[in-house]
Amino acid sequence: MTGIQLSPVKESSPRHNIHESFGRKSSGRIPAGLTATAVIIIAMMLFIILGNIVLNGVGVIDWKFLSHPPENGMEGGGIFPAIFGTVALVLLMTIAVVPVGVLTAIYLHEYTSPHSKVTRLIRMAINNLAGVPSIVFGLFGLGFFIGFVGNGIDTLFYADEGPVWGQPAIIWASLTLSVLTLPVVIVATEEALRTIPREIKDASLALGATKLQTIIKVVIPNSLPGILTGAILAISRGAGEVAPIMFTGAAYYLPYLPQKLNDQFMELGYHIYVMATQSPDIEATKPILYGTVLVLLLLTFMLNFSAIIIRSKMRSKNAH
Amino acid sequence: MRKLQFRGKSKLFELVGEKIISITAFAALISVFLIFLFIFKESIPIFTDSEIKQEASVDKMLFKQEYYEGRQPRFSWQPNSDVPKYSILPLFIGSFKAALIAMLFAVPLAVGAAIFSAEFASRRLREFVKPIIELLAGIPSVVLGFFSLIVLATFLQDVFGFTFRLNAINAGIVLGLAVIPIVFTMAEDAMTSVPGSLRDAALALGANRWQVSLTVVLPAALPGIAAGITLGFGRAIGETMIVLMASGNAAIISGSFVDSIRTISATIAAELAEVVFGGAHYSVLFFLGTLLFILTFVLNWIGDYATNALKLKYQGRVK
Structure with a gap:
């Protein structure tokens, strides 16, 4: 009963003083x-x-800027090779990361209980992966993909040639980025999986479909917007990262576009970094630099914006 | 019979499918393991190789000072001089200085904005706050680094007359911009997940909205806010492009916030491309990477722990 007696408590309570000093109004x-x-x-x-x-x-960007290679040591021309390299890089990354991310999310959500030890361990790994500094991914890409996998392939199949796969290349850069963006895809897919009503899955199972059939025919189609959101967010993240690709494949300047998986490539973010820090005449480079930054910003913002739209549509659909 | 056969086939299909899914699910776990393994592997020569140990043992990286006549002994990072010097202390101080400035700048703004969004903003205003934070989170760090290097550094020097155009303050402020979205999101999540019954109880006892926020919601959400600050600090320590471009990259030990700094992450980024594969410098850079990995791993773990503690406390609420 004593707890209900408010007035004596109120008298001495410091909260009361705050109350007084502001006044009620x-x-x-x-x-x-x-x-x-x-x-x-x-x-x-x-x-x-x-x-x-x-x-x-905005004044720098025109068709020539977007469609031509750099000229005069980056003081003129365009940024087409960097745009091309960025698109190729994130496409390869998407191909690698989306299946793995989606299957992981399905496993976590459909196959195990959320409180099992395995689930907790995997979740911890995902959280940690999301917090690993991007430069550490660069070291990892160099040590694992180039040093271990690439060199391994070379010693097995190309023993008498120079390095074929054991060198910086677009495939290693995109695989490094796919490890970095894995948590993004998993989280977005899981969010979509959570919105699928139990009844739909139960109905499918009751009709005699197996668990895997239910996943392929019911769960995945229904979570497609979420998977798409995850892919878009991963692309936006990957397109903006520079530190992981510095040693794994990005090049300062290349006279040709990447043709094979083991070619090096130019990339927008890396292009910005190089122009901003290593230009002999920063004033002359500035317009091109600003144009490149704007292109990269527009690219990532458009991607993020479309992800937000898809996600809010998904949410409002499920709210009804 | 045909039906049975079909079932048998589908059972195999089922089994294979499930195995593929469950094996793939370990990709994240294996990745974390491989990351640590392969970064640490490259730094092992520091502990084993006698030649490399002469240049850069753990002992030397931590405690060796350089003596010059007539000058104070100092810790120096000069991997490219005739006698390479690998003291990692200036780099650690650089990283912590930048992160500290970033947090001092970001935490009040991010937590303030989170309180506003969770406690005071009308629905329409909240729809205005969230996109701002999302836009900020969407800016690639190389663009923030660019802005700091080209625009902010000149502006700050003109206004305050700093000796060095690129310095810790300049990098720290922009680093703070990269940290704000993390702290904001975690703090706002924590505050909105405080059960409505707690608020109602406080309101019923006669507290006003600000009192409810300050004395009920904030203390209840504190573990979540602390988790956000921890994760934000981890991000600030590990962030590379901003400090690489905006901090001046001079490995100096000083207490001043307007001196140039060189951080661990920027050192790796700037030097790895030019080192001899497998040499002492190469191993030291991977060793720095290992330290960075362990540091962020621990910070993440603490952050996770705090978030889970908060979730457990209010588990009645289904997310």
């Missing part, structure tokens, strides 16, 4: 304003960054 208006200021500061910084890039970059 203005309750919380000042602190609400303070937290709103945080939002405004963040929004302003975002606005300044985006505004600066758009204003300086």
Whole structure:
């Protein structure tokens, strides 16, 4: 009964003092304003960054810029090889990461109980993978894909030639990125799997379909928007990463486009890094630099935006 | 008979399919294991190879100081000089300095914005806050690094007259921008997952909205916010492109925030392309990578632990 006696507690409680000092009418208006200021500061910084890039970059982008290779040591021409390399890189990455990510999510959601030891272990691994610094992925790609896998293939099949696979190449860069983006695909697919109503799966099982048939014919088709979202977010993430591809395949400048899986390639993010830090005349490079940054930003934002749209459609569909 | 045969076939199909799925599911686990294995493997010569140990043993990387006449002894990282010097202390101090500035800058803004979004914002305002954070999270770190290097560094130097254009403050602020989305998302999640019954109880006792936030919701969500800060710190320590481009990359030990710094991650990125395969420098860089991996692994584990503790506490709520 003592707990209900409010007044003596109120008298001595420090909460009471806070209450008094704000007064009833203005309750919380000042602190609400303070937290709103945080939002405004963040929004302003975002606005300044985006505004600066758009204003300086928009005049540079035209058809020639998008379709021609660099000229005059990066001070003229376009960025077509970098766009081509980025697209090829993320396509290869998607092919590698989506099946693995989707199957992992299906296993976690359909085949094991969420509290089993195996599930917890895999989940811990996924969380950790998401937190590994991107430069560590670069080291991993160099040590594992190039040093171990690539060199291994060379000693087995190309013993008397120079390095064929044991060198930086687009295949190793994209595989490195696929390990990095694996958590993104798993998380997005799992979210979609969670929205599939139990009744649909039960109905399929009741009609005599096996578990695997249910997964192939019911679960995967119903979670396609989620899988697509995961793939898009992975591409957006992969297209923006530079540190993992620096030693695994990206090149400063190449006179040709990558033709084979073991060719090196140019990439937008790496192109930005090289132009910004190693240009002999930064003022002359600046317009092209801004144009490249804007292209990369537009690419990642369009991808993220479409992922948001698909996801919100998926959610509203399931809300009914 | 035909029906039976079909069943037999489908059973095999079932079995193979299940095996493929369950084996694939271990890809993430195997990846984490392989990452550690292959990075650590390349750094083993530091512990075993006598030639490399003379240049760079763990002891030397931590404690060896350089003596010059008439100057104070100091720890130096000069892997390319005639007598290579591999003291990793300046790099650690650089990484922590950058991360500290980033957190000082990011945490108040991110937590403030999270409180606003979870506690005060109307639905329509929240629809305005979330896309801002999502946009910020979508900016590739090389673009943030570019902005810091080309625009912010010049601006800060003009305004404050820094001796070095590229310095810890300049890198730390932009690093903070990369950290804000992580801290915001985790803090906001934690606050919205505090059960409504707790709020209602406090309101019923006569507290106003701010009091409810400050004395009920915030303490209840604290483990989640702490987890967000931990993960954000891990991201700040590991982030590469921003510090590589904006920090000046000079390995100096100093307490000043306006000196240039060289971080662990930027050192790996800048030097790995030019090292001799299998040499001392190569092994030291992989050793730095191993340390970075272990550091973020531990931070992630702590963050995970705090998040799970919070979930367990309010498990009545189905996500």
